[in-house]
Amino acid sequence: MENKKIAKIFILIIVLITFLVLAMLISSRIKSGKVVDNKSILSAEPGILETYPLAMKYVKVFAADKDGKKTEVTGSVVWTSNNPEEVSVSNENPIKGQIVAQKKGDYSIKAQYNGSEVNVPVKVATAEMKISCKAIPPEAKVGQTVTWIMFFDKMGTPRYEYSMTGSDGLDTKDSVSYIKYKTPGEKTVKMKAIDYAGTEAEVTCPPYIVSAK
DSSP: OHHHHHHHHHHHHHHHHHHHHHHHHHHHHHHTTSOOOTTOEEEEESSSEEEOTTOEEEOEEEEEOTTOOEEEOGGGOEEEESOTTTEEEOOSTTSTTEEEEOSSEEEEEEEEETTEEEEEEEEEOOOOEEEEEEEESSSEETTOEEEEEEEEEEEOSSSOEEEEEEGGGEEESSSEEEEEOSSOEEEOEEEEEEOTTOOEEEEEOOOEEEEOO
């Protein structure tokens, strides 16, 4: 009988020790910020995302534990967009949290984690675009090949449409054009680019001198 009592006490002590060890481990993880309860406050960086069409941007998400310590949880959140057709946000690693907007406007994305959520406003602006032109060589003679090149001083949003028109029938839809002028004199060239977001940029090139042979 005495042996049974000792055995029961021994088992009880083991159970109590196991419980205390588990409690200490859980407490340690909470203090380190690795465990975040359902009442945690989520925050995002940046808090407001400013971008332009087709640019790839990222947002990081942090969860605050009971002590206010922040732990990054970007890889564990679930993202949604209020307008997935215009602003997509990836839930796939390794590009989780990557945001790509399609056109100008104000949108919102939401991150959810462990019962909490945070909303991130997304402001999509039209990217500024500016072009310039250059002729090679700087001057030419009749019959000599002249190369006209469109340069982007400010890129705008990729996927462009080009046009280049000018003297002696110059008319192309490329950003580079080759022409042999058949007559001497002052030649003109006008270039235009339209980006994916619909932004337009134009430039009239300085007069180009073609001399007789």
